[in-house]
Amino acid sequence: MSKYITYNGNMNNITQPSSHLGLPARTYYQLVHALAAVLPPPVNDTPEALLARNDAAIDAVAAMLPTNANEAGFAAQCVAARAQADDVLRLLRKHEGDINVVMRLNAQYVAMMRASQGAHGHLLRARAVRHKRE
Numbered sequence: 001m002s003k004y005i006t007y008n009g010n011m012n013n014i015t016q017p018s019s020h021l022g023l024p025a026r027t028y029y030q031l032v033h034a035l036a037a038v039l040p041p042p043v044n045d046t047p048e049a050l051l052a053r054n055d056a057a058i059d060a061v062a063a064m065l066p067t068n069a070n071e072a073g074f075a076a077q078c079v080a081a082r083a084q085a086d087d088v089l090r091l092l093r094k095h096e097g098d099i100n101v102v103m104r105l106n107a108q109y110v111a112m113m114r115a116s117q118g119a120h121g122h123l124l125r126a127r128a129v130r131h132k133r134e
Contacts, residue, residue: 021062027069032058035076040087057083064123067130074123081116085109 021028035057042049060079066072088109095101 021066021072023069023072027072031061031069031072031076035061035080038080039083043090053083064120066123067127071123071126071130074119074126077119078116078123081112081119085112085116088112 021031023031032054036054039053039057042053057076057079060082061072061075064071064075064078066075088105092102092105092109095105
């Protein structure tokens with residue numbers, strides 16, 4: 001069972017998440033499920049590996065300390081892009097003998113890292129605007 005969310009198919013039966021993000025339950029639910037949908041599949045195709053992948057991603061989002069849905073969205077984009085970049089690195093090692101594949105994967109890796117860094121920059125700017133406003 002995930003330490004972050006309990007969901008039994010009914011949006012009204014979502015338990016309130018731990019204080020990791022401090023978001024309303026429905027917003028947290030949407031964030032978790034949107035993030036899980038865009039993450040690359042785990043290397044091992046087991047329910048335990050999927051749960052571990054999802055929990056690690058939520059831990060990474062929580063580590064960025066978002067305080068509202070906007071900041072949590074930027075943090076999730078950063079985590080998803082970084083996870084995709086990591087998956088591309090795994091594929092690079094798998095196809096290291098095929099230069100054409102390696103070149104395409106390397107370009108994808110660079111793009112995903114830029115996307116991750118861009119989302120992180122957006123998070124930092126959103127946080128700075130919020131602090132200034134407060």
